Amino acid sequence: MCDWHGDADALLKLVEGAERYAPAVQETKAAQDFTQKVKRGGDFLAEYTPIRYTFDGLLPCGSFYALTGKTGSGKTCFAQALTLSALSDRNLIGFDPEPG
Numbered sequence: 001m002c003d004w005h006g007d008a009d010a011l012l013k014l015v016e017g018a019e020r021y022a023p024a025v026q027e028t029k030a031a032q033d034f035t036q037k038v039k040r041g042g043d044f045l046a047e048y049t050p051i052r053y054t055f056d057g058l059l060p061c062g063s064f065y066a067l068t069g070k071t072g073s074g075k076t077c078f079a080q081a082l083t084l085s086a087l088s089d090r091n092l093i094g095f096d097p098e099p100g
Contacts, residue, residue, distance in 0.1 A: 054086055055095040 052061040067075045085092035
């Protein structure tokens with residue numbers, strides 16, 4: 001429910017003229033530690049390195065994985081197919097290996 005009767009421009013003018021809300025809060029040690037660990041978006045993006053994949057969206061480079069399943073389900077066959085595909089630079093079930 002709203003009792004505002006002005007137009008959008010009047011509301012914008014009211015909001016822009018208002019003081020910024022800053023509650024008086026005494027920061028705890030835990031809060032200070034937390035804020036030191038949190039990065040601003042711009043800082044994060046400046047340091048961000050995109051993830052490289054062996055197979056786009058399927059297997060990130062430099063990662064270790066466990067392939068699990070029942071006996072006879074094809075784990076070894078799939079692992080060998082991944083390896084062969086990566087080494088021969090051939091498509092595997094719709095996934096192209098990244099060069100290098």
